[in-house]
Amino acid sequence: MSDSEQSSGESGSYVEAGGFERDTNYIETRITADGRDGFPVEAGRYRLVVARACPWANRAIIVRRLLGLEDALSMGICGPTHDKRSWTFDLDPGGVDPVLQIPRLQDAFFARDPNYSRGITVPAVVEISTGKVVTNDYPQMTLDFSTEWTQYHREGAPDLYPEPLRDEIDDVAEKIFHDVNNGVYKCGFAGSQDAYEEAYDALFARLDWLSDRLENQRFLVGDTITEADVRLFTTLARFDPVYHGHFKCNRSKLSEMPVLWAYARDLFQTPGFGDTTDFVHIKSHYYEVHTDINPTGIVPKGPDVSSWLSPHGREALGGRPFGDGTPPGEPKESERVPADHWA
Template sequence: MSQTTHTDDPGFSTKGAYVTGGAEFTRDTNYIEDRITRDGAPGRNGEPGWPVEPGRYRLIAARACPWANRTVIVRRLLGLEDVISLGQPGPTHDARSWTFDLDPDRKDPVLGIERIQDAYFRRFPGYPRGITVPAIVDVPTGQVVTNNFPQITLDFSTEWAQYHRPGAPELYPEHLREEMDAVNKRVFTEVNNGVYRCGFAGSQEAYDAAYDRLWTALDWLEERLGGQRYLVGDTITEADVRLFTTLARFDAVYHGHFKCNRQKLSEMPVLWAYARDLFQTPGFGDTTDFVQIKQHYYIVHEDINPTGVVPRGPELGNWLSAHGREALGGRPFGDGTPPGPVRPGEEVTPGHGAA
């Protein structure tokens, strides 16, 4: 979800600046708040209504981005592959936009565009905010519908329910929503975004404060998950998806690149076992591309890593080691079943995972 800006200079190649000297990092959370709903009714604030319609929308989600990775995991767990297509930009972008540089002719094969920026501009010419992923695009018009990543996954669970696969898990159960919303809020502010506050801190004081907040939250999670297999309830939920994508990137990126280095994830016994438990669950590890993750952060963040050198480590085979979390009970998919094989064409590139 890196916040890219745009420019009309065709020679512009700078990846973008992420650190403001002397200041703490503040994420722009003003997204396009349109929603795709069962009845297609306008939003509470007058946003256009978009109806649920199989085949109409395309999810644009880079494998490298943790916020986009969430949507890919949820789409797979719920079995929405046949009703919402997937476009995947490459791991890097410039200051204008994510690009489809891995596709033939460097264009998305469905939308026919080189940059996700084009879908934003078709709806909002000169769109002034961040050109982010994940984004959902209306295929008939080529216009972006929404980039509001927290709502996208919740709507996959609720508004698209009639198209879930048989045996799909209940990722946002009504009886757990109050607790889950509170947990998700803390995880977002202190962990998901907390690593960025460390990495993009513009002063020692801002970094120190962000570091302390992050590790306070990670210690809380270490304690919470010591007695329960999943974050909220006894099955995998939206809360686990949201935490997982940060944990998966922790040792590969955040520990060193973002200076979140009190400990590695692999040195926190509970969180490390929890992360491996999820990674080895269909839908999680099979959507995680460590090569693209490292390429994104170490190449794009020029002001943090000006050489663009991408580290070769860490070793990944330990992601597949025994975790022992079954002893805590819990049922990964509740009364449902795991998803089937990854859809052809959506597999993680061989050698990019932990196998």
């Protein structure tokens, strides 16, 4: 395991067989409506810390925006690169987060536990008054945004985790996590040929399964966008710019898989998805930080991302992206991805 991998928000370890095993022991404290873990939902109390480069953090950015939580939950944005110690706030004046007044996310983890020894990961939610991280449990975090923060949802917010479909959403999301979200990392950080080929085969078998599932339905579960779509999208968005070459996931590019490519473009062109995707940060992070895979630190110039805005034709399958809700409005000026970073 490289130092960069440990601190990048994608921490994991190599097992004896040479495979990549993700460290999933996150801080599981939850922020809930009833405050049962000591942290009740409260507007202005917490700050969501993200990095646009990270697929796990990108999920939180998308869900926050779709639900309209911007005024209740502020957001600090780390730069795309970091050293082995921590993500840093190098995009902010003086390299210090203007709300938390810290230069490194590590400071919030150490404020909670001075002996904290695991990965300093994004996304993380920090209590502003104490400067202590509350949770970095990213799978639960977005579900709680949908189910516990409802009093602060915007009018017209979609239901991303509808109760009648939760078992199916959970099942599909679990398959996607093991073989796709985490599967690309199993390929990229494999320590043996056998481990790599096993992960490679599982990845593309699952992508084929997803293509079959999505051939005649617009979204993964039901006829609206759900948490499952958010979780798949952030990996698909990084596939051609990073995973195809950098992680050796090279049977096919996303742009060579017709169903998934059209599905990904459909989501990308939906408010909340493409406008939170930063291809410049994505490439900078993976190619500059993962020096064990890319020791030169050279960032590829391509691919051309303008094709993400090409017609996708998925409307013909029906579906209602936001269900009975409405699209989110324009992003806050301070949170806009520069236009030349995403299209």
